Amino acid sequence: MARVALALPDALAQRLAHDASRHGHEVVADCIDGGELREAMELLRPSCALVLADPRYLDADVLASADAVGVRLVALAGTSSERGLAARLGVRETADTESDWAGLEPLLGGFGRSDTPAPAAHGTVIAVWGPGGAPGRTTVAISIAAELAALGHRVVLADVDTHGASVAPALGLLDEAPGFAAACRLAGTDSLTHDELDRIAQFYESPAGGFRVLTGIGRASRWPELSAEKVSAALERARSWADVVVVDTASSLEADEEISSDFFAPRRNAATFAALRSADHLVVVGSADPVGLSRLLRSHADMLEAAERTDAVVVMNRVRSSAMGLGAAAQVRQALARFGGIHDAVLVPYDQHAFDSAVLAGRTVTDAAPRSPARVVLRDLAASILPPPPRRVRSRRKK
Template identity: 35%
Template sequence: MRRCTVLTTGQLATDHVAALEALHSAVTIQRRCQDLAELLAAARLTQADAALIIGETEVITDSVHAQLQQAGLRIVAISDVTAERSRLAKLGIAAFSDETPASTLAEALQDEADRTGDDHPELPPPPAQAVDTQQQRLRDGAQPAGGEPETELVQDEPTPTAGLSGVIVLWGTPGAPGRTTTAVNLAAELARTGAEVLLIDADTHAASIALHLGLLQESAGIAQACRAAEFGGLDIETLRQAATEVEFDGAGCEVLTGLPRPERWTELRPRALQRLLDVARTHYRAVVVDIASDIQPDQHAGIDELTEVTPGRNTAALTALKAADHIFTLGSADPQGFTRLVKLTQSEDLPVPVENLRFLVTKLRKSAVGRAPRRQLSEAWAQLGPAGTAIEDFLPWDPGSCDAALQAGQVLAEAAADSPLRHQIAALAGARIPNPRRRLRSRREAA
């Protein structure tokens, strides 16, 4: 039988370490650690096979479990609290009572932890990126006749995207291309089609979904859900308790509000956020996630007293991107914003293949691009963008409607139902609504 070396910490009424040593089996205690922090440090520096954690197991979170597994350790815990043993089992950790005989612990330290962890050993791999197969729509925006209003200069008949579901991430370039506006209204339009929708604010730099919807942000719903996931207690009931239900115009969705203070980004640990997305994907048809633009490694990550190193501030964005079924990547139509979008596709740090990104150009207007802005930007993208990709859609510049919606804490469907921007976002959600230009023309003709 292969030798099994063990790192251990803690003690209850029974001296399990002495009992294990008295067996004279293949299980040997390599080091007794003062606390879990010392055990984690020893795990990184030694070639131990297993960890035995006795008592005070409340400090064992999913992230701690992951660190021990990455160090190659099987984990066995001993607790005299039944509820705590049940919680640890949900994390995939073999947990026993203080009365467990040494022979049973020895067997678990050698191989039982692996079998126990089969129920929930690691996070399931992120799903394959869903590549939409709809025909790319490169439309020309010719000057309309009759002096149409500026907000309609680039409005066109939208083509709906059928079957938009799963985890839908709104990402994009720096410089406010409209990620949150698009995320909020995309969730609203999806909900109006009858889909059950969860909207998540995972922006660790400037969370603002609560502001857009006029919510009193007393607590961060996403932080509550991630904390439950970190301690193995996240299920659909816990998730719904953390979410806020928002109703609008006969429909509604649930919202996990973001962090009210950016310095709380350490609460969104990657494994916890991944578990949150896994639970949400199972129970909602569409999960719309708003993330920050920055995905670069954080050079100033904080220090955690227990795990020694915290995840970077941008790992929430990276986690969402890797878990996404659809990634809408936004860049504004002005020269600076469009250049940023092109440069984003050329980055060596892209966490997903560039062909899995769905590109949206926002704030489209003739004053920034010139005549036929769709055609001009499409031709520029064909020359400068990645081969085999195209701009999937163009969202028109409509500041008046956006300002009215933001001031009222409403979605565009409530504050500006005929907004060209609202119509184009509805098309992304697969919802057809009458074209506003046609209605305005009929009024003018009637006059």
């Protein structure tokens, strides 16, 4: 049985309240606007809320209150403007205002659902991080996801960047309703199941091997939706849904609680810290030029401390003699070893044409430039992190 709160016009509220009672649910609040709904969620703690996607009933404050107390919020929309508001706010759980209760039941967070909560986690989480200055974190994360998918793994790419999410535009995907924020919201109410992940994820199609994408927040101001607890929970559920979860993180490692007097306030960089600590493998991306090397060497130790580990794969991107002089690869390796104690770094050669072609087409480098020397290095990197899965051999019965 669900405990339902309503924030709807009178006629719609009466119809759905009657339907809810007929299906064995309890309507605990019938609110006249969003402010009253926020109070009801705080005091009564319903399991879910049905809200009209209209500014009178639904706004960012209502959504934040629902997230804070763990209420599953379903937006009802009957017009294009109402559907647009739900999309702008990132509400994935939406239904038409004419829907009957049978159509609403699957959206209420497990009540009447056939899907069970996700089983224990088994997949691998790979977090991709790099210092500020656009060293190519997102490009490397996308390439690792694409190459692992091409190897035969079931892959999901999650954009956890709270400062400048860019996976969706890089792959030509829509990001009006960010998938990872929806995953965090569902994880916060303990209702993130495999069916839900299938619903909120977008699919990147590729002849080499497609993969799923949980898109990032379209506006940086939405970072409070990605709290550390929700990010950790969402990644744990995702790793039981896929063989590999590749996470694109933000660069900032600032511990903002040190400059705040409110120790319980949400932290903008908490998502990055949570992703790094949830990872089984860390990939650190730096730009192979004097400035990029300096940034990586200064922040590498801080990243390991934030991730609470001692090792990571270092990838130096865009290796070229025009920025490092003759013998660019040797100079990069020497600088890493001398000043950072970093050995065996992966060096990605500079191939601007290949990456420009990929961005222009909204494709991965695997698809846009399969023969690129940069792509070959990234393919080998992915295979070294996670080898191809064993092939299934069909047994033949003797006649």
